[in-house]
Amino acid sequence: MLNIAIVGTGIIGNSHIQAMQELDSCRLCALCDVNEAVVAELAAEHNVPYFLDYKDILDSVDVDAVILNLPHFLHCEASVFFLEHGIHVLVEKPMANTVEECDRMIEASKKSGKKLAVGHVQRYFAPMRFVKDVYESGRLGKLCMFTEIRTINYFAENRPKWFLSKEKAGGGIVMNYGAHALDKLFTILGAQDVEILSSVDNIKNDADIEGHAQIVAKLSNGVSAAITFSGYSTSIYDTCFFFENGMVKLNGGCATVYDVNGQMTQADLSQYGGFHFAYQLEEFCKYVCGEESIVTDGHYGRAVIKAIEQIYA
Ligand SMILES: NC(=O)c1ccc[n+]([C@@H]2O[C@H](COP(=O)([O-])OP(=O)(O)OC[C@H]3O[C@@H](n4cnc5c(N)ncnc54)[C@H](O)[C@@H]3O)[C@@H](O)[C@H]2O)c1
Structure with missing residues (x-):
């Protein structure tokens, strides 16, 4: 214990x-x-x-x-x-x-x-565990692209103020939500080097963090990603994994599979149930005890920050 x-x-x-x-x-x-x-x-x-x-x-x-x-x-x-x-x-x-x-x-x-x-908690979410199974089983073929669009009122009054300071938060919407988007990709494909094209700015106010960003990334295994974040509007949060024979779209805790013939199926996530933070903690305890574990280590966390530094550069 x-x-x-x-x-x-x-x-x-x-x-x-x-x-x-x-x-x-x-x-x-x-x-x-x-x-x-x-x-x-x-x-x-x-x-x-x-x-x-x-x-x-x-x-x-x-x-x-x-x-x-x-x-x-x-x-x-x-x-x-x-x-x-x-x-x-x-x-x-x-x-x-x-x-x-x-x-x-x-x-x-x-x-x-x-x-x-x-x-990095994404790998413990039910829809992400489903996508990982789709990827590993090969049932939709190879993965070629990833997209995410996430919009939120990033400057809402109830956000803790430190999030809006570059010195304290290290950045804005990219540092905060980019870490999750990159985690989604790295959870499926393993932490990787990425080539990045990006545009990051703030047109809203004089906070010294970015409020919007568009990022195009190419992973070392050839998969590409396009990520759009806006901190100036209400919540869209769509994540898509594009495979050779279809697509999986994540939204609001659900996963929908679109096949190449236009068939759309809501995934049954019941087998992936459970509280993701408890799952993560269990994996951390195993890691500490020297058992096999899927918890993300310092090298993984560093790969995410390296990609975020490239986005800012
Ligand atoms: N995994 C996720 O889904 C997820 C979601 C939200 C936030 N986060 C991350 O969790 C971390 C905390 O974010 P949050 O949203 O809980 O922020 P928060 O501001 O609500 O919580 C931070 C807490 O740290 C306390 N604190 C500040 N300085 C301290 C010090 N020197 N010693 C002890 N306590 C101190 C603050 O009083 C505050 O209660 C961040 O890294 C954030 O990115 C992760």
Whole structure:
């Protein structure tokens, strides 16, 4: 049984707390957040101690691993701190703001012998597991292209403000959602080098992050991708995988298969059920225990950041 502390109890920290309730392989041992009102209430609810500074956790709690759900600029320093203190780390996506930071994290993991995983959660979603099965079974032939269109009000009042600062978030819609789109491709094809053409800008306001982007990418195995993000309108979120004999479209947690004769079939995803954050956590626990695991490691997280750096370049 692994003792796991959660650092950062904002929006996604809660999903990790919920995931922990579903598993026997780990237990929540501490919570940490600089926002005392929120963390104190959660700690009382889960009957664990809480901390305002993550550096204090190890003084009084027996911890095997941490899950870091922090603003992006803190991912590197917090990961390195815990790895250097002999604690395994699952850090939320994107791994860090730069490849150079990713390298420091990988080096700290290598030196300490402690595991570093990155919370790229796409591979645990039911529709993505379906697409992976379609790809691996070859039932629609070879994969040739990927497209994603995602639009959202990126500058909505309820978005935590750090997301709108280049210094704190490392970028805007590309750093945040590009990490997910690239993860979808890399989940199916393995992390790869990519050639990229992109246009990234902000025409909306004076935030120093981009609010829209168009990206054309070619993966080293020849598959191409076209990704469009707009942070200025309401939600379209369509992802398509184009195969030799048809297409799979993902939307709203569903997957639809379009075959070459015009037949359209809603995929039955019942066999892929379960809470994706619990699945991810289970794979992280296996990884920490030295068992076979599909959790994404530091090298995978670095490949995503390398592609994002190319998009910005
Ligand atoms: N996997 C996903 O689907 C998914 C979805 C949303 C966010 N994320 C990622 O999760 C991470 C957190 O995002 P979020 O949406 O939960 O943001 P958030 O702002 O809601 O949560 C971040 C939390 O970190 C706390 N914090 C800030 N500085 C701290 C410090 N020094 N020590 C301890 N706590 C500190 C904040 O008070 C806040 O509660 C980001 O990397 C984001 O990209 C992933």
